[in-house]
Amino acid sequence: MKALVRFIIFGAVLFPVFSIAISCSEEADCSMTTRAMMQCYLYTLDPDTKVVSNDTLDSLTVTAFGTDSVIINNQKKVHDLSLPLRYTTDSTVLVFHYSKTLTDTLVIHQTNTPYFLSMDCGYQMKQAIQMSDTVATVLILFALQIKKPEFMEQKILNYSISLAFCLLLSLPLQAQNSDISAPPANTPPKKEKKEAKEEVHYPLYNGISVSVDLWGPGSKLFGSDFFSSEVAVDVNLKNRFFPIVELGYGNTDTWSDKGIHYKTGAPYFRIGMDYNALYNKKHGHMILVGLRYAATSFKYDVEALGINDPEYGGSLGNPNLIDGIWGNSLPFNYKGMKGSMQWAEFCVGIRAHVWKDLYMGWALRFKFRMSSSVAEHGDPWYVPGYGKYNGNTTGVTYTITYKLPF
Secondary structure (H helix, E strand, C coil): CHHHHHHHHHHHHHHHHHHHHHHHHCCCCCHHHCCCEEEEECEEECCCCCCEEECCEEEEEEEECCCCCEEEEEEEEECEEEEECCCCCCEEEEEEECCCCCEEEEEEEEEEEEEEEECCCEEEEEEEECCCHHHCCCCEEEECCCCCCHHHHHHHHHHHHHHHHHHHHHHHHHHHHHHHHCCCCCCCCCCCCCCCCCECCCCCEEEEEEEEECHHHHHHHCCCCCEEEEEEEEEEECCCEEEEEEEEEEEEEEECCCCEEEEEEEEEEEEEEEEECCCCECCCCEEEEEEEEEEEEEEEEEEECCEECCCCCCEECCCCCECCCCCCECCEEEEEEEEEEEEEEEEEEEEEEEECCEEEEEEEEEEEEEEEECECCECCCEECCCEECCCCEEEEEEEEEEECCC
């Protein structure tokens, strides 16, 4: 019984610590929001032999046609260069200045696809070059910037700090328990009483329980951007195995500080099995470990509205799709985009017997994305039942459970 009390105390301490770790470790990785660049290499084509060889310019200046924007300013010994493509039209005109009098004009045709990344990172323009006969002899490579590893290092650091914090919190509990259990120095040792065996055998069918999650409504009440509600039904088999079905509904209707609006709402379901590590005890408390298969299908809206100034006039377009070289901005407003996801969950938690047929408990859910489909113009930011779309994630449920009287 003392071990059970220690377990419940440690679980009560561990639960908020893990909640803090989950909230602190979710940081936005916005390294992909930088502008995609067209990577170019310079070659010379011999008109007689048709041999292509590397070429290097002594100096080069590149400007955006029709503007005063200088993209490359008198760069020396140029063999390769990175050039931007225009956002608001399907063609880009660049002027190459070799000297004060010698210039060339390069026209590039491309497709532009606005793509939503997240509420924190905004949008990115996906661009693809359309090769034509006029540029068939020019080798152009188009590359996106690679993600920086600092974000993953920061996430690992957050988990390490949280784990160390958990261990520090557990040390006082262990010290306190050891002091209590140690007999006084001058007191003769008492005869140990043989503890009565708590083992009990349960029938194959041991009832059906219905659970309601309180974490989703509670987190929304305290200011979360997401709302979820779910119920679960499980069958008790010999107090050891618990086949379970969970049905829920998740939604969000959120504006970011950047003026981005994201809205979605859809049902989701999970099916799986829990295993009770305390299956042969009669006190009714449970340590549950389980697996889930989960899925959802949903629609999501993403829009960024222009900001009008009623006092001085004028407007500000989408701040994430402003073309700083050619000017102007591109609006983003896509509704009814379709998405779906399947994922697996590893669950661990406790369920404490409170009174008669009433139980309460919590569980940590480690979620691993298996497959997903998204719309052409962006990934979803929030997936009902899963959480934030970007990568694997962790969730929490805090449930009240009632065992049906049959």
